[in-house]
Amino acid sequence: MKTTTKNSLHIPPQMWAEIKDYLLKSRRGNEEVFCVIFCQRQQISKHETRYIPKTWVVPSADCYEYQTSSGLVLKQDFHTYLLENHLEPELDIVHIHTHVGYGIPDFSYVDDRHESEYAQFISSNFSKKHRLISGVFDQNLQSYQFRIWDKKGRKFQELKFCNLLFDIAYHPKNTDNNLIDDLMFNRQKIFGEGNQKLLNQLKLGLIGCGGIGAIFTELLGRLGVKNWVLIDPDKLETVNLNRMPGATPEMVQQQWYKVHYVKHLIKKIYPQGSSVKTISATIETELAQQEIASCDLIVVATDNHLSRKTAQEIALKYMRPFVCLGTHIDVKSDNTPRMYCRITIPPLGGGWCLMCGNIINLQRAALESAPNEIHNIAASAGYLEGVNDPAVFWLNSICASTAVGIIHGMVSGFMNVDSGIDWIYDFPGSEWRKTDTEYLHNDDCYFCS
Template sequence: MKKSTAISLHIPPKMWSEFRESMLKSRMFNEEVIGFLFCQRHQVSKSKIRYIPKTWVVPASDCYEHQSTSGLVLKQHFHSYLLENHLQVGLDVVHIHTHTGQGIPDFSHTDDRYESEYARFISSNFPKKPYLISGVFDENLQSGQFRIWDRKGQKFEYLNFCNSLFEVSKFEDVINHDDSIFARQKIFGKGNQKALNQLKVLLIGCGGIGSIFAELLGRLGVKNWVLVDPDRLETTNLNRMPSATQEMVEQQWHKVHYVKHLIKKIYSEGSSVKTIVTTVESELAKQEIATCDLIVVATDNHFSRKTAQELALQYMRPLVCLGTHIDMKSDNTPRMYCRVTVPPLGGAWCLMCGNIINLQRAALESAPLAINQIAANAGYLEGVNDPAVFWLNSICASTGVGVIHGMVSGFLNVDSGIDWIYEFPDGNWRKTNTEYLQNDDCYFCGMGSLEEVVEDSDFEDSDFEDSDFLGSDVEDSDFDNSDFFVW
């Protein structure tokens, strides 16, 4: 860990709320409590590391040998259970404990001693040498601080903690040189504008919906972009892509360069737009996911949306999915829909388990050409692009921008996700009850095994032995087992 490296722990708001609630329930009065998260490490850039939780465990009150306002001691067999079942290869350990009182507490000398020994213990006894991140909070888990130890348990450094959707700051006293551009957005506050200016958006799909979306969100204040699309402009795009020209088509502009042109027309200076002329499945595109604050998918195929959802779950990034559909009824009148979907950050339901994308279509789209042809002959694929019109794309794109504005500003709660469908010509907005989309058994996002409140009766002492997780580098006699269970 280099001192110049910025390290952050990002726990999604819904997960943090559930974790915090479980912590508070596992005590009586002001007793200290402890909980554990097991996190994946992402190297966002050369100078930034982000930790995101994959699982969490809160011991119930009967898992403690001792629990009071002055400290706590966990039962040894519980801790064996914890390490055996949750410290998977490649994950690092985060433990969060409380001190009595209000305000931001300091780590005590007792914390220093046991955390140092614990950091050394886990790095010596597990193959990937996990790091220890520790957090101390007040009795209500409202205020706290975090630090990460080196593997020798000799040094630590403090790290940033984020339990919001985005890791962007909202300092109200920031003065931007281009504040006049956003003069009519001051009602939302300078902090909100600052957050929009900092937000980094990955846009997958720069066609009829994506291009309108980029211009609208760009004019709201978003200046940092990564654009992913392998296609070039065609004549059929000109009816629904703002400022696209026949000359661009003749010059065979890639769509990502066309959308970059739109953004640069708004911000000749101060913007950052990276273009990737490939599909989202490519390694080059995947490398950019972790660096972004938000993923937006506006493609016309199921496979790319499936991939985007998988990456959003892997990197714990908020995802917004935009799409439209047009068909004709038997009486030759059109049915038109646009859909804006935001799955909850951290799981509960996703685009796949909610049947928002068709996995059969996704599989066919990713199949070799020969198999695709067989499927087309069997009637599984139409073989033509979906119908599209500018105004319907605009409704979809502008609604998506409004949703993101609400997410950044905080006036729209998406903790449980949203799925909105607009139907024309009836003019109805339908809002899916997302409770019906939740699926703990989903292969992609099922959370049934990812969060747990453990009771002492859930396991037997005989099920776990110290020798099961003590490695060859450490002798049993080197440690008093209680050293690892006291805070």
């Protein structure tokens, strides 16, 4: 039996809002409007392909040969302009247009003929055989259908369209565990049944299973998240026991990997019905990156700049929502401690990232990936501290619990992170400082611009 490839187009909420706004403004009356999006193809697995947007164009009125309520035709020179200036070798093309009326629209006979011809044209006239995706919306851009054409322009199959933060489809399962789950989450019904189902289906990739990551997993797991990919190369040490809930000296003696310890925490909550994949390696390894790319949400809770940089690059490449967690303790000149925790969520699809916002230090990231000889030279020159950062359980708990609350809000829809957030907790001042993310935008950023 042949397995059908699952295709999806995921446009970030903020980008879709801009596209939709331009489309509606380009309409003078009730005529049809058109948009072209150039997308990168991501092979998530053997049977799953995701298309993510890189650039988009909404034509102005003078780009149409004619534009009415019953159809539209773009000028040939405008088509040529699009292909010459935007169609890069690794990109595919998405055509979106509207039909007059409300409710789920149908593709017309004219749509079928023109799209078939265009799909064949772009796959046969360029060295890279580009694919055509087409979508039709009602006049308010609410209801829609999408499809993807084969390279010969003869057949098409349905394509899933998502313009939300999370691309999650809930599939109910009839298991004996359902009753237990219903009782377990009974006091979370205030957030809605749909919210709980999304939490249960969310697949979360956690990079860093230490003092913050372990508490984060315990809290988010009890909120209902059951599907995890855990990445961390380290084993438990005695020094970890002051901040790792449920960790024991016996686990240290038995040289448990941190990923296996955190899996143990999840399995204590869900002996059945959970899926936990553990990788006792760094995020720089190919296997770890492949697994993280398949997740709905990426969270990094490590203590080094290189892993955060790599995690951010994966999130940008595969356009996955991304959360960065960290804490820091230093001592002032009067010997009193100053403590911080930080939760950063860059906007999905770019705008600013950890690198362009200078939230991680690229020099430190480079040194962390350098050979030991370079490391030692840098340390002697004063570029690196000689001791690990101090850590305490309660500060990690503030960071982890706040992040869990934010993620709950993201999934539930009562918290908008489309523009990103950067929150810093300062103790002993006991205050949250919220960065104005407009100042983090950097159009020249190598990574996300």
